[in-house]
Amino acid sequence: MRRVRAFFGGIHPKEHKESTNSAPIQVLPAPAVVAVPLLQHAGKQAKPLVAKGDEVLKGQLIGEADGRISAHVHSPVSGTVTAVQPRPSASGRSVMCVVIENDGQDRWVEREGHPDPVQLDAATIVQRIEQAGIVGMGGAGFPTAPKLTPPKGARIDYLLINGCECEPYLTADHRLMVEYAEEIILGAKLMAKACGARKIIIGVEDNKPDAIAALREKAGAIEVVALATRYPQGGEKQLIQALTGREVPSKGLPFQAGCVVQNVGTAWAVAKALRDGEPLISRVVTVTGSAIANPQNFWVPIGTSFQDVLDAAGGFSQTPGKVVAGGPMMGGAQFSLDVPVTKCTSGILAFGVDESKTPDSLPCIKCARCVDVCPANLLPLKLEAYGMNEQWDNAREYGALDCIECGCCTYICPSKRPLLHYIRFAKAEILARETH
Numbered sequence: 157m158r159r160v161r162a163f164f165g166g167i168h169p170k171e172h173k174e175s176t177n178s179a180p181i182q183v184l185p186a187p188a189v190v191a192v193p194l195l196q197h198a199g200k201q202a203k204p205l206v207a208k209g210d211e212v213l214k215g216q217l218i219g220e221a222d223g224r225i226s227a228h229v230h231s232p233v234s235g236t237v238t239a240v241q242p243r244p245s246a247s248g249r250s251v252m253c254v255v256i257e258n259d260g261q262d263r264w265v266e267r268e269g270h271p272d273p274v275q276l277d278a279a280t281i282v283q284r285i286e287q288a289g290i291v292g293m294g295g296a297g298f299p300t301a302p303k304l305t306p307p308k309g310a311r312i313d314y315l316l317i318n319g320c321e322c323e324p325y326l327t328a329d330h331r332l333m334v335e336y337a338e339e340i341i342l343g344a345k346l347m348a349k350a351c352g353a354r355k356i357i358i359g360v361e362d363n364k365p366d367a368i369a370a371l372r373e374k375a376g377a378i379e380v381v382a383l384a385t386r387y388p389q390g391g392e393k394q395l396i397q398a399l400t401g402r403e404v405p406s407k408g409l410p411f412q413a414g415c416v417v418q419n420v421g422t423a424w425a426v427a428k429a430l431r432d433g434e435p436l437i438s439r440v441v442t443v444t445g446s447a448i449a450n451p452q453n454f455w456v457p458i459g460t461s462f463q464d465v466l467d468a469a470g471g472f473s474q475t476p477g478k479v480v481a482g483g484p485m486m487g488g489a490q491f492s493l494d495v496p497v498t499k500c501t502s503g504i505l506a507f508g509v510d511e512s513k514t515p516d517s518l519p520c521i522k523c524a525r526c527v528d529v530c531p532a533n534l535l536p537l538k539l540e541a542y543g544m545n546e547q548w549d550n551a552r553e554y555g556a557l558d559c560i561e562c563g564c565c566t567y568i569c570p571s572k573r574p575l576l577h578y579i580r581f582a583k584a585e586i587l588a589r590e591t592h
């Protein structure tokens with residue numbers, strides 16, 4: 157298989173995907189109660205359209221996007237709204253949720269699909285994507301419609317579809333590519349039409365040969381490229397570099413390099429919305445890790461609690477030391493299992509107590525290994541020091557805002573220094589000062 161070279165820097169952590177990469181996606185029935193967050197995307201929280209006591213249908217709009225960078229939210233079940241209240245979320249913050257008691261009847265709203273949606277014009281495609289509440293499903297959750305409408309005058313040469321899934325343990329995108337290649341190809345064509353891209357390229361790491369084969373079988377004129385397996389190959393800027401040789405300017409956006417990047421999950425959601433008229437109300441979640449009894453990939457209704465998903469995977473096989481939402485490199489540790497799955501929850505991982513211990517950090521030995529692996533070409537050891545010593549101007553000058561939070565520096569550091577922790581701290585402070 158021809159392999160494209162990767163990007164600058166990066167690491168190759170142990171993959172740990174073997175427990176679930178050939179496990180077909182199982183459908184998790186909707187639970188008795190869902191708590192659907194009104195903020196599960198980048199930007200502003202959606203405005204609630206329902207109140208306690210209201211009856212809702214599956215697929216009904218229950219939260220309306222508030223401005224351009226926001227997203228609609230729909231009910232994943234039919235039933236009765238029992239509360240609209242703040243609830244804990246996987247991000248650690250409390251988020252307003254619509255709590256719905258499922259009536260088990262699966263009564264849908266009227267769905268308006270299209271037998272051949274590629275015939276629709278670009279504006280209609282964007283409008284339907286917006287109406288379906290679609291956001292980037294690779295993790296960041298940026299609303300898809302504005303990403304497909306770059307500023308006037310910007311020329312988009314490439315729509316790049318990200319099928320890398322470079323985080324260890326996660327296999328949700330992998331299984332989606334194997335089992336839903338047709339939808340992903342359709343979604344890619346629709347998004348290319350929406351943003352005016354001249355060429356579509358799908359990038360998949362070469363540790364997923366079955367996914368590459370499945371996509372190529374349906375791809376037609378779309379190029380499916382096998383990329384070297386290297387973390388963080390799926391980072392937007394890294395993918396652009398690997399697939400087109402172009403570089404996004406510092407603090408810039410992909411459209412400045414003539415590219416729009418979307419995840420394979422997003423492509424699937426776009427196809428479901430345009431072809432079948434279904435909004436984004438479920439997603440694939442990988443449940444795995446040493447403390448999970450039966451690791452699996454599930455179709456999970458949005459708003460299902462982590463506890464319900466873990467129960468479906470047989471619960472814990474040993475006392476967990478850590479439960480993580482997302483991958484082990486960029487995901488966040490959880491303090492409660494009573495948090496809902498969102499449009500961005502790619503995985504729920506649980507690890508035993510020994511694996512979860514945070515190592516004691518030692519002084520920096522100036523080995524520069526963190527510099528060698530940083531895909532953003534930064535000096536992580538300097539940024540860590542600036543963050544620790546609250547030197548925000550220095551952190552800014554040394555490019556803290558260009559950090560993509562991949563965690564490669566922390567992973568490689570022989571002194572086990574919490575580099576990313578302090579860099580995130582510095583980024584948050586810089587951004588807070590800029591907005592005040």
Ligand code: SF4
Nearest residue numbers: 530559560562563565
């Ligand atoms: S500084 Fe940021 S971008 Fe560079 S390796 Fe560390 S986390 Fe990744």
Ligand code: SF4
Nearest residue numbers: 520521523524526569
């Ligand atoms: S990898 Fe760790 S020890 Fe080496 S220079 Fe970076 S911070 Fe220092």
